[in-house]
Amino acid sequence: MDRSGRRDVPHDSTGRTSRGDPDRSVLLPDLDGARRRSRPASSPPVEPWKLPTELVSDLVSADVGRRQRVCDLIADDTASPATQEYVDRLAEGPWWYWILEAQWPAVVESSGMRAIHALDTSGGLLIMSEHGDAVAFDPISPTGVWQLLTMILPGDHEVAFGGATGSGA
Secondary structure (H helix, E strand, O other): OOOOOEEEEEOOOOOOOOOOOOOOEEEEEOOOOOOOOOOOOOOOOOOOEEEEHHHHHHHOOOOHHHHHHHHHHHHHOOOOHHHHHHHHHHHHOOEEEEEEEEEOOOEOOEOOEEEEEEEEEOOEEEEEEEEOOEEEEEEEOHHHHHHHHHHOOOOHHHOOOOOOOOOOO
């Protein structure tokens, strides 16, 4: 067990323990220790920013050079040290770009699809949304993401069977 109360448990790619291979280990919290208080994670302290749509693919590119060029543009355009630190982390990695999409049969009142796009780094989460010819990047907490997940689902008026009462005829 280390100072943070974690213990080293070797494992393989299936999640089973893999004894004897130090390159395949994970630190787990010590669940036998005292009950830890949890507190909600907050949004990263970065300023929201907008980026031209055509630069988004470079920002989330696996190519470090392309990603670094866009991160430099963002950093040059802000006076916020927190935002500059965030884009440095994004440039260096690790980072994840993820999309959650919900689809249902379209009706007149609905396109039949909603999606959440997020940028996730060790510095926190940013939610992405379209704003004309740009994409806005806004800080969001994990709790905020969960709230968005509940709102991504269609309402009754958006699905083909929304007004059905199931008369059984």
